Amino acid sequence: MLFNKQAQPISQAKNELVSVSLKTLINLAKLSTSINLHHAQNRSRQNGGYVSRFKGRGMEFDEARLYQPGDDIRSIDWRVTARTGKTHTKVFREERERPVFISLDNRLNMHFATRGVFKSVLSAKLAGLLAWAAEYHGDRIGGQIFSEQECQELKPQNGRHAVLRFLSAIVGKSDSSSAINKLTTKSTAKITLEQVLARLTQHARPGSLVYIISDFRGINDQAETHIAKLSEHCEVVLIFIYDPLESNLPPKGRYRFTDNVRDVVIDTNDQQRLLSYKQRFDQRKQGLELLAKKRGLKFIECSTSEDPLQCLR
Numbered sequence: 001m002l003f004n005k006q007a008q009p010i011s012q013a014k015n016e017l018v019s020v021s022l023k024t025l026i027n028l029a030k031l032s033t034s035i036n037l038h039h040a041q042n043r044s045r046q047n048g049g050y051v052s053r054f055k056g057r058g059m060e061f062d063e064a065r066l067y068q069p070g071d072d073i074r075s076i077d078w079r080v081t082a083r084t085g086k087t088h089t090k091v092f093r094e095e096r097e098r099p100v101f102i103s104l105d106n107r108l109n110m111h112f113a114t115r116g117v118f119k120s121v122l123s124a125k126l127a128g129l130l131a132w133a134a135e136y137h138g139d140r141i142g143g144q145i146f147s148e149q150e151c152q153e154l155k156p157q158n159g160r161h162a163v164l165r166f167l168s169a170i171v172g173k174s175d176s177s178s179a180i181n182k183l184t185t186k187s188t189a190k191i192t193l194e195q196v197l198a199r200l201t202q203h204a205r206p207g208s209l210v211y212i213i214s215d216f217r218g219i220n221d222q223a224e225t226h227i228a229k230l231s232e233h234c235e236v237v238l239i240f241i242y243d244p245l246e247s248n249l250p251p252k253g254r255y256r257f258t259d260n261v262r263d264v265v266i267d268t269n270d271q272q273r274l275l276s277y278k279q280r281f282d283q284r285k286q287g288l289e290l291l292a293k294k295r296g297l298k299f300i301e302c303s304t305s306e307d308p309l310q311c312l313r
Contacts, residue, residue: 016117016121017113017116017117017118017121018111018113018117018118018121019118019120019121020120020121020124020125020170020171021171022167022168022171022173024125024128025124025125025128025167025170025171026164026167028125028128028129028132029132029135031129031132031309032128032129032130032131032132032133032136033132033133033136034309034313035129035130035133035309035312035313036313037100037130037133037134037137037139037209063090063091064077064080064088064089064090064091065088065089065091066086066087066088066089067086067087067088067089068089071089072089075089075090075091076088076089076090077089077090097138097139097140097158098139098140098207098208098209099139099140099142099156099204099205099207099208099209100130100131100134100139100140100141100142100156100208100209100210100211101142101143101144101156101200101203101204101208101209101210101211101234102127102130102131102141102142102143102144102166102210102211102213103143103144103146103196103197103200103210103211103212103213103214104123104124104127104143104144104145104146104170104213104214105123105146105193105213105214105215105216105241106120106123106145106146106147106170107146107147107148107217108147108148109215109217110123110214110215110241112243113243113304114243114244114245114304115243115244115245115303115304115305116243116303116304116305116306117304118304119215119241119242119243119304122241122302122304122306122308123213123214123239123241124170124171125308126213126239126241126302126308126311126312127143127166127170127211127213128167128170129308129309129312130211130312131143131163131166131167132163134163134209135158135159135160135162135163138158139158139209140156140157140158140162141156141157141158141162141163141166142154142155142156142157142162142166143166143169144196144199144200144203145169145170146191146196147191148190148191149184149190149191150182150184150191151182151184151191151195151196151199152169152182153182153199153203154166154169156205156208192218193214193216193217193218193219193220193223194218194220194222194223194226197212197223197226197227197230198226200212200226200230201226201229201230204230204234205234206233206234207233207234208234208235209234209235209237210230210234210235210236210237211237211239212227212236212237212238212239213239213241214239214240214241215240215241215242215246216238216240216284216288217284219284219287219288224287224291227291227295227297228291228295231295231296231297235298236295236297236298237297237298237299237300238288238291238292238297238298238299238300239300239301239302239311240285240288240299240300240301240302241301241302241304242281242285242301242302242303242304243303243304244303244304244305246281247278247281247282247285248278249266249268249274249277249278250268252268252269253267253268253269254266254267254268254269255268285301300312
């Protein structure tokens with residue numbers, strides 16, 4: 001077996017660039033504590049350390065108990081009082097744990113890079129950092145992982161177990177029973193980004209913090225409409241993943257690309273093709289930036305050659 005200068009097997013080093021292991025994602029826990037999850041109302045790192053988005057009678061009902069001196073008369077449960085003949089008061093529970101929902105793109109186009117790591121590896125590490133940061137701040141973590149054939153949603157839960165469940169799903173080791181919903185296709189038709197975002201609007205609860213990590217290939221007007229609808233009730237962060245080659249083709253020459261099945265040769269001497277290629281990338285990026293600005297969303301861009309932790313900071 002061949003080795004590199006650090007006496008590390010070359011095959012092992014290569015695997016770290018094109019795929020991500022559960023161990024790697026678990027090891028991100030310590031790094032995540034420095035990440036700000038954009039909680040404007042953050043008070044402390046303890047469980048329940050946020051000011052509730054719901055006030056007074058808008059809080060979640062917990063139980064009805066016997067009236068005690070000093071209870072607000074507006075909270076009297078008249079139905080229980082009439083049924084039992086004794087005055088009962090409604091008790092509300094303040095919903096302090098904010099759901100953090102991470103939508104992760106794992107389509108074939110994400111399994112590509114010319115520098116750094118595959119877009120899929122970078123995205124997985126970003127998702128891992130965000131999941132651990134949510135757990136550190138006492139939030140519930142859930143997610144959506146989608147490819148051309150499958151879209152899996154995991155209901156937000158709290159604790160380390162919820163993070164490990166999400167990370168296991170990322171590396172493809174999750175138990176299908178842990179998914180609250182799953183869309184699969186066995187036909188030639190592929191699941192589109194538009195369909196994924198439509199599902200996201202149904203599964204992300206109002207008040208959630210939603211991260212969408214993708215290269216956003218295939219985004220259209222309908223997909224943008226779903227993002228806009230989602231932003232009406234949730235805080236949305238768009239994380240745009242790209243490889244440097246996608247923003248600019250290399251200097252003049254002929255370049256061969258392969259996925260070990262098919263080969264593609266690109267001739268960058270064609271200036272018109274170069275210009276058209278760059279324009280398509282710029283239009284996608286600028287469209288996302290415009291959508292974010294118009295809807296008040298957070299927009300983050302991260303290249304495959306960048307450190308995911310620095311991108312989030």
